[in-house]
């Protein structure tokens with residue numbers, strides 16, 4: 001049994017001990033870890049269904065994927081452990097079919113229907129049963145359905161339950177998409193173990209639950225398998241290279257080379273020699289013939305990053321390759337034919353550059369056949385935590401550290417920061433925090449000063465030692481109160497404070513211990 005499921009079984013509750021929101025958050029965290037595993041998408045989904053059965057009283061879980069949208073077989077379901085009455089199976093099937101069929105006309109988000117208990121069903125007869133079914137989709141892309149029977153002993157809040165399940169449905173959708181884009185990541189279990197970190201993460205999956213990333217995935221889906229030129233737009237660090245890589249890996253060219261050139265890194269002559277190659281003696285220092293990147297990419301894909309930085313002369317040469325699919329090496333006379341898909345990226349506004357005469361319009365039209373814009377991280381805040389979790393897991397393994405959780409204040413700081421360096425900045429920030437953290441927790445003070453300032457700007461113009469110490473103290477008090485369920489005396493003892501000092505500190509930071517009692521009851 002894998003460790004996630006082992007820990008789940010240890011914590012497994014009986015049906016009448018299901019404890020609401022806290023439990024749901026824990027389940028979501030467990031599900032994230034399970035889905036990030038590298039040993040097969042279907043197995044991971046089945047494990048998540050098992051977790052939902054054991055911890056959320058959601059039995060008979062099944063996922064139906066629509067044929068052709070996600071190539072991973074039609075249905076994934078929990079087998080074996082749950083004895084399910086055929087009548088209940090039927091209700092789930094009917095609910096699933098109804099969601100699937102109404103898609104053709106209109107999107108019906110959920111079906112919740114009460115199920116009658118039958119004699120065969122091995123659940124306490126006092127339980128109320130509900131059939132739940134909701135769609136799995138990414139943006140406008142409809143992928144399938146997620147269905148369960150919910151076993152309930154008390155009042156049932158369908159809205160809250162569906163909100164929780166819709167987060168899971170989104171995670172499944174995301175995973176299905178990654179699975180589609182990186183099918184070869186489904187390693188055999190033994191091979192997965194052999195692959196030590198960080199090689200597992202060489203080709204990172206694209207994480208993102210936001211609507212805007214859903215749209216990006218939809219566009220990827222449409223264009224990946226074609227030979228169309230794609231222009232990827234977005235600020236530095238948003239993941240443009242990751243998208244280019246995904247386009248190549250999901251095209252018929254995937255077995256052929258994927259060649260990346262950073263056009264901003266080289267001066268004009270060197271860039272041309274890099275792109276088209278040169279003959280011996282073409283210029284001082286050209287001591288031997290050299291093949292260019294277009295030649296090396298033949299049959300595959302070339303990714304020209306920072307395309308807005310190439311000179312007007314190089315733009316003409318590039319235009320010719322795009323139109324004629326041929327070029328000459330520098331100093332050479334023979335024409336070389338090439339069959340290359342061109343993907344470009346920039347963080348500049350090429351239309352403004354055209355107006356200024358810095359970029360050729362004809363080249364722009366050739367490159368911009370299929371534009372994909374990746375929004376900055378600050379405009380898709382819902383992606384921050386899933387991406388953070390992914391990087392925590394990545395760097396926890398790379399640096400061999402134990403990280404059990406991220407403190408609530410640290411999560412707040414990560415969520416409220418504006419991330420000018422986008423995902424790259426977030427990645428660096430999390431690697432640093434993983435290295436600095438101790439006791440298995442990432443806390444606010446493990447994050448870089450830029451984030452501390454962001455949190456404090458409203459109260460305190462500058463970041464100074466006192467404000468940093470204050471925020472650390474507040475965080476420790478919040479943590480202790482959380483752990484002791486709002487018991488001030490116990491929390492004071494844990495922190496080595498007297499009750500009186502604890503009371504004063506709570507007052508100073510406007511902390512109300514009663515809030516923690518409520519949360520945990």
Ligand SMILES: Nc1ncnc2c1ncn2[C@@H]1O[C@H](COP(=O)(O)OP(=O)(O)OP(=O)(O)O)[C@@H](O)[C@H]1O
Pocket residue numbers: 204205206207208234235236237238239240241242243305347387390423424427
């Ligand atoms: N959605 C994402 N999920 C996981 N990792 C991501 C995501 N987006 C970006 N990254 C990671 O963030 C880092 C920066 O991404 P990438 O190099 O693709 O950005 P970029 O837009 O090409 O940047 P630049 O314009 O500076 O070249 C990489 O390590 C990449 O793997």
